[in-house]
Amino acid sequence: MEKVAIIGVGQTKYERNKPETFAELVFEATSKALEDAGISKDDVDNVVSVSSDFWDGRTISSMAISDASNAYGKDITTVEGDGTFGALYGMMRILSGSFGVTLVCAHHKGTESNIKGITNCAFDPLVERKLGIDAISSAALQARRYMNRYGVSEEQLALVSVKNHGNAMRNPLALLPMDITVADVMGSRKVADPLKLLDCSPVTDGACTLVLAAERPAKKLCTNKKRVWLRGVGHCSDAYRLGDRDLSDTRALKDAARRAYAMAGINDPRADVDLAEVYDAFSYMELMWLEGLGFCGDGEAGEQMERGIFNFDGELPVNPSGGRLSAHPVQVAGLQAMAECVLQLRGEAGDRQLNTPETALVHGINGMCGQSHCVWILGK
Amino acid sequence: MPDWKQEVDVMIDAGKISVPYSWTVGTTLSRFYCELRDNGKIWANRCPECGNVFVPPKVKCINCYQDLNDWLELPGTGTVETFTVVRYQEPTLHPRPAPFVYGIIKMDGADTGLLHFIDEIEPEKVKVGMRVEAVLEDERDGNILDIKYFRPVK
Amino acid sequence: MGNRVGIIGVGQTHHAAKRLDASGVELISEAVTRALDDAQLTISDIDAIVIGNMDHFENINYVDMWAIDGLGACMKPVFKVTTGGTTGSTVGACGYYHAASGLFDVVLAVGWEKNSESDTQAAIATCANPTLERDPFAGAIGPLATEYSMYMKAFGATEEDSAIVAARDRNNALNNPYAHSRQAVTVEDVLNSPMLSYPIKFLDMCPRSDGSCAVIFASEEKAKKLCPKPAWVHTSVVRHDYTHFGDLEWKFMPTLERASAAAYKLAGISDPLNEFDVAELYLPCSTCGVKWMDSLWFCEHGGAPGLIRKGTFNMDGQLPINPSGGVISTNPIGATALIRIGEAAWQIMGKAGGRQIEGVKKALCTGFGGCSWTDLMILGADLP
Numbered sequence: 074m075e076k077v078a079i080i081g082v083g084q085t086k087y088e089r090n091k092p093e094t095f096a097e098l099v100f101e102a103t104s105k106a107l108e109d110a111g112i113s114k115d116d117v118d119n120v121v122s123v124s125s126d127f128w129d130g131r132t133i134s135s136m137a138i139s140d141a142s143n144a145y146g147k148d149i150t151t152v153e154g155d156g157t158f159g160a161l162y163g164m165m166r167i168l169s170g171s172f173g174v175t176l177v178c179a180h181h182k183g184t185e186s187n188i189k190g191i192t193n194c195a196f197d198p199l200v201e202r203k204l205g206i207d208a209i210s211s212a213a214l215q216a217r218r219y220m221n222r223y224g225v226s227e228e229q230l231a232l233v234s235v236k237n238h239g240n241a242m243r244n245p246l247a248l249l250p251m252d253i254t255v256a257d258v259m260g261s262r263k264v265a266d267p268l269k270l271l272d273c274s275p276v277t278d279g280a281c282t283l284v285l286a287a288e289r290p291a292k293k294l295c296t297n298k299k300r301v302w303l304r305g306v307g308h309c310s311d312a313y314r315l316g317d318r319d320l321s322d323t324r325a326l327k328d329a330a331r332r333a334y335a336m337a338g339i340n341d342p343r344a345d346v347d348l349a350e351v352y353d354a355f356s357y358m359e360l361m362w363l364e365g366l367g368f369c370g371d372g373e374a375g376e377q378m379e380r381g382i383f384n385f386d387g388e389l390p391v392n393p394s395g396g397r398l399s400a401h402p403v404q405v406a407g408l409q410a411m412a413e414c415v416l417q418l419r420g421e422a423g424d425r426q427l428n429t430p431e432t433a434l435v436h437g438i439n440g441m442c443g444q445s446h447c448v449w450i451l452g453k
Numbered sequence: 454m455p456d457w458k459q460e461v462d463v464m465i466d467a468g469k470i471s472v473p474y475s476w477t478v479g480t481t482l483s484r485f486y487c488e489l490r491d492n493g494k495i496w497a498n499r500c501p502e503c504g505n506v507f508v509p510p511k512v513k514c515i516n517c518y519q520d521l522n523d524w525l526e527l528p529g530t531g532t533v534e535t536f537t538v539v540r541y542q543e544p545t546l547h548p549r550p551a552p553f554v555y556g557i558i559k560m561d562g563a564d565t566g567l568l569h570f571i572d573e574i575e576p577e578k579v580k581v582g583m584r585v586e587a588v589l590e591d592e593r594d595g596n597i598l599d600i601k602y603f604r605p606v607k
Numbered sequence: 608m609g610n611r612v613g614i615i616g617v618g619q620t621h622h623a624a625k626r627l628d629a630s631g632v633e634l635i636s637e638a639v640t641r642a643l644d645d646a647q648l649t650i651s652d653i654d655a656i657v658i659g660n661m662d663h664f665e666n667i668n669y670v671d672m673w674a675i676d677g678l679g680a681c682m683k684p685v686f687k688v689t690t691g692g693t694t695g696s697t698v699g700a701c702g703y704y705h706a707a708s709g710l711f712d713v714v715l716a717v718g719w720e721k722n723s724e725s726d727t728q729a730a731i732a733t734c735a736n737p738t739l740e741r742d743p744f745a746g747a748i749g750p751l752a753t754e755y756s757m758y759m760k761a762f763g764a765t766e767e768d769s770a771i772v773a774a775r776d777r778n779n780a781l782n783n784p785y786a787h788s789r790q791a792v793t794v795e796d797v798l799n800s801p802m803l804s805y806p807i808k809f810l811d812m813c814p815r816s817d818g819s820c821a822v823i824f825a826s827e828e829k830a831k832k833l834c835p836k837p838a839w840v841h842t843s844v845v846r847h848d849y850t851h852f853g854d855l856e857w858k859f860m861p862t863l864e865r866a867s868a869a870a871y872k873l874a875g876i877s878d879p880l881n882e883f884d885v886a887e888l889y890l891p892c893s894t895c896g897v898k899w900m901d902s903l904w905f906c907e908h909g910g911a912p913g914l915i916r917k918g919t920f921n922m923d924g925q926l927p928i929n930p931s932g933g934v935i936s937t938n939p940i941g942a943t944a945l946i947r948i949g950e951a952a953w954q955i956m957g958k959a960g961g962r963q964i965e966g967v968k969k970a971l972c973t974g975f976g977g978c979s980w981t982d983l984m985i986l987g988a989d990l991p
Contacts (some may be wrong), residue, residue: 074709126662126689133661133691133977139847146865148845150697151690153662154671158686162701169707170609171843189543194668198476199630200509201568203597205547210555213537214568218557221535221581266538266576306710308684312515313675316557316566317507320535325682440672445685474666474725477817479630511676512633518650518679 074336077164078291078300079451081110081284082412087248087400090184091278095129096141098280099180103142106176106282112294117284119148119172123159123179123404127191142178142282155352156281156408157437157447161306163285173290177283181402183276195441200314208354208441209273213265215320215442216357220267222321223372225360227267231258232378233356234271234398240385241395243425248277248400258356272356274401281408283415301415304432304452305339307332310445323365326436326446330366337450339432342367343389346450347430348417350410352438353396359383362436363391366448385427393417393425407437411449418453481512484524490595495587497563499523506563509597529587530606531558534566538576548598554579558603569597573604609707611990613830613837615823616646617949617958622787622818622937625723631665634819635677635719638942642715642821645958646833650679653823655711659688659698659718660941664725678717692891692976693845694718695820695944699972699984700843702824707840712829716822718942722815748812748892750979752804755894759806762909764897766806770797771915772896773811773935779922780932782962787816787937797893811893811935818939820946827990838952838970841985844870848979862981863902863973871904874985876969880905880919884967885954886928887947889975893935896920896928903971922964930954930962944974948984955988 083105085091085098093101107114120142124134131137135151142149150166152159156179163175192208219225235255241247253271261271291300309332311325312318330342339345351366353359360374368389369377377383383391392398394413397406414433416422432452439445478486481498488494498521499506500514507514511521536556539547547553554576557566571579573588585603593599618641620626620634629637635658643649656678658671667673671680671687678685690697695718702716758764774794780786792810800810830837846866867879876882888903890896900911905919905926914920920928931950934943951970953959967988974982 125668127668132663133689135690136977144847146846149690149847150688150700150845153687153689154669162686162688162704165704165708165710168609168709169704171704171707189546191668193546194666195672197673198474198667199478199482200597203548204555204568204570205543206555206568207543207546209541210537210539213539214535214555214557217537217581218535263538263540265540268537308686309682310672310675310680310685312681313672314509314565315568316534316559317515320557328682329684439686440669444672476665476724477625477627477630477721479633480628481633482630512630512636513676513679515676515679515681 075168076288077167077303078286078288079283079303079411079415080286080291080295080299081106081112082415083109083282084246084409084412085279086246087277087279087402089248089276089278091182095137095180095182099138099178100141102280102282103176103178106284110284110295110299112284114143116294117143117147117174117176119166119175120144121159121163121175121177122149122151123156123177123408124151125153125404127194128181128186128403130186138180143176154439155437155447156405157411157435157449158308158439160283160285160408160411161308161447164303164306167285167287173287175285177285177408178280179405179408180280181405182278183403184278188276192441197314209268210265211315211441212355213268214315216267216355219321219357219361225372225375227259228255229360229375229378230272230356231255233353233359234258236384237353237392237396237398240393240425241399244395247395249275250395250399268355274354274397277400277402279400279402279405281405281412283408283411298419301418302452303449305333305337305450306448308445308447313444315442320442323361326362326365326443329446329448333448333450339450345432346389346434347432348390348393348414348427349434349436350392350394350396350413351436352406353392353398354401356398358443359391359396366434366436390427393427407435407447410435410437411451414451418451481510485510486595489599490593493589495527495529496524497527499525507565508560508563508567525562527560527562531560531567531585533571533579533581533583533585534559535581536571536579552576556603558585569600570602572602610709610826611839612703612706612824612826613834613839614952614986615825615830615834615837616642616648617952618642618645618821619785619946619949620819621785622816622939624787624814624816626817631719631721632674632677634721634817635674635717638719638819638821639678639715639717642823646823648823648833652713653679653683653715654713655684655705656680656715657686657688657698657701657705659694660720661689661691661694664940665721666725678715690977690980692940693944693974693980693982694941694976695946696948696972696974696982696984699822699945699948700845700982702822703840703843706824706826709826712826714824716824716945717819718945719819720939720941721817722939723817748804748807751892751894752807755806755898758898764912766798767794768897768912768915769811769893770794773797773893775921776893776929776933776935779930779962780936783931786932787818788814789936807892807894813891813935813938816937816939818937818942820942820949822945822949822952836956838955838986839990841987841991842870842873843984844873845982847977859908860899860902860979862979863899866981866983867903870983870985874991879903880926883926883969883971885930885951885964886926886971887931887951888928888973889934889944889947891934891975927964930959930964944982947972947974951986955986
């Protein structure tokens with residue numbers, strides 16, 4: 074496979090109630106990404122916008138940001154889903170030979186939306202929607218199924234929250250850096266059993282832009298220091314209705330991971346991967362996804378979390394940025410995670426810099442209860 | 454930051470989109486809901502290739518992509534696979550006030566679970582593995598809420 | 608370099624104003640089943656799937672997740688793309704890039720819409736900037752009417768010119784069993800139909816339909832193995848314009864001009880009027896079928912009425928346009944632009960039935976939407 078690199082990243086600060094419009098957010102992230110890559114807007118030959126009509130409250134959501142994303146006069150398209158899928162399409166377009174430099178941008182203003190109403194609309198209007206189910210109540214169903222199957226405790230879930238909010242204290246961009254304890258999480262307001270407030274990610278605003286380039290333009294346009302290679306990717310979706318699958322079964326994630334590892338030549342994920350940014354929309358999800366990614370056996374992540382394996386100073390740091398629990402701009406999240414890994418691999422991650430990582434894993438999800446997954450392997 | 458930006462009184466434009474919807478239930482689910490509404494029965498359909506039974510019924514088998522023409526009636530009982538006690542109020546979405554219980558009930562005779570409410574039991578007493586049965590509304594409209602909830606089998 | 612890619616199968620539903628018998632999932636599975644049959648494949652031969660529609664028309668969030676049953680996508684790679692009216696061609700381009708990238712060999716691309724489930728104009732209105740343009744300018748007809756008025760004033764085009772286009776497309780639909788609206792009309796009928804927004808009349812304008820289209824793309828090696836006569840993708844080009852309606856150029860269609868110029872260059876086309884054998888164009892209104900001919904480089908600005916009055920674009924003309932009946936006969940928005948690609952592919956494959964043009968070697972397909980956006984794909988009987 075031809076090599077494709079990320080050569081530039083740009084992020085806004087992730088906050089609540091940001092006063093900027095979608096276009097202003099995308100302009101900020103895009104300007105930063107172009108500056109980071111050291112390229113001009115004319116070096117970009119195509120744009121993938123990650124936009125959602127639902128979250129934005131307008132049809133053709135990408136239209137609002139097309140000027141701001143440097144898309145005028147260029148070949149542009151829109152993926153509706155997590156940023157990891159947008160980056161995948163951006164890479165496909167380069168691999169096709171039609172383009173050399175793809176700009177992938179995502180934006181989100183959670184504070185302008187009604188998360189419960191919008192996620193309720195992800196459920197089938199003819200079957201599940203009328204019951205009032207949404208992202209949180211469905212996640213609670215998955216959490217309990219997972220915990221029940223493997224004997225995972227609420228305290229083990231809480232460890233994820235403690236770790237990630239703590240990690241966020243080193244990330245100036247994160248919305249919710251917090252120095253909390255397991256007791257704080259256990260005592261936080263019950264939302265939908267077994268989930269409590271501090272098990273859930275926050276409503277967030279923000280934008281992120283990546284610049285992808287084929288090997289030749291990547292080498293021509295920027296220095297080696299800036300280049301982070303996309304070594305492998307895989308995506309896969311499970312069934313739709315909650316009752317169609319065993320919610321504790323991560324088979325779709327395992328399939329996506331298998332493809333990504335095969336492409337990247339990774340045989341032992343635990344040994345070969347130096348850091349991972351996984352989609353912790355809820356605390357229990359980090360545990361499930363770490364298992365599905367093969368970092369430990371099914372049902373073992375909680376116990377490994379207790380031993381500190383996935384801590385910032387642990388054997389395999391997970392979500393050193395603070396994860397989605399500390400900032401969750403939907404759609405943007407996958408790109409944000411990729412941007413974080415790029416910074417880590419370049420040695421530009423400031424206070425949250427890990428010790429010379431070489432291979433990073435990024436994981437994104439789409440749909441409710443992690444129905445669909447996209448796994449990326451990045452390398453220096 | 455330029456001076457003028459500091460002085461602007463930033464505004465909010467509170468909008469509400471008005472787009473009315475009427476979804477076509479389609480042939481497969483219309484049959485399911487007509488049987489539920491008119492005869493108080495819960496029907497499923499089965500794949501001729503892999504034998505999987507789906508409730509609510511499907512258009513195509515998710516494993517084999519075969520047409521599903523083989524229909525069967527289910528007894529309406531099942532086992533709780535998972536549940537949650539919802540504690541936040543969302544009156545525009547929730548048909549009932551919190552706290553209430555959602556469950557996914559693995560239906561007897563089928564290979565899939567059905568999402569619905571669990572009632573006639575204190576939320577704290579609901580357990581995974583409980584045996585439950587569907588309770589129907591007396592007046593039914595032909596949608597999933599024709600099932601009022603699932604309650605523990607006596 | 609990437610792979611060359613061919614279309615090896617197409618499936619469509621019988622499009623209608625209201626498909627009361629079919630839910631969205633049923634509609635999608637109809638098109639997918641027909642595409643698989645057309646290509647003589649089963650769902651297990653499909654390596655990846657992409658789907659598109661416009662969210663607000665059916666009020667379903669994460670449609671790719673919801674459509675799993677209809678797509679046969681359980682435990683397969685799938686995602687969604689959406690770009691307003693150009694969604695269908697965006698989906699087509701996406702299917703092409705999946706296979707061209709070398710990551711997937713056989714790719715299913717599906718567009719669909721159930722416009723009967725919502726108020727189309729109210730939903731489209733939300734594409735306009737809520738604080739600047741939504742109240743005065745919303746809807747699809749206003750901008751199109753404005754555009755043709757300017758063209759009539761600048762170049763002397765007439766309402767009769769657009770009526771000729773409307774009658775042409777509508778009469779072509781009589782040969783297409785899948786078309787939504789199939790009625791024999793004369794130019795007089797069009798001119799006498801009720802005025803919607805000057806100068807656009809009822810029979811000039813596209814309907815809103817329920818329908819779905821599925822197109823199967825395959826990388827070169829697989830396409831050759833699986834299909835006797837694939838429709839090869841020569842090029843795919845997209846050009847978008849400014850975000851706000853007030854910023855656009857109205858005298859000609861800039862995105863169509865730029866997209867087609869770029870595509871022709873990539874595909875080695877210097878004389879489009881003569882080199883294409885058929886064109887399936889996204890003309891949401893007959894007026895577009897006049898004005899936009901200039902922007903496809905068939906003639907100078909203002910030259911279109913002359914070509915139209917000569918019958919250049921009729922079924923027996925120099926370059927038949929829309930043998931399928933086009934958009935004014937069938938418009939399930941998320942599928943509409945993909946139907947152009949599917950119909951053009953069938954023309955090349957010799958599967959276009961009663962609307963087949965003889966000896967099609969090169970076909971032009973366009974998509975239109977958003978704020979005057981253009982998607983363009985060129986297909987050929989020979990490898991590019």
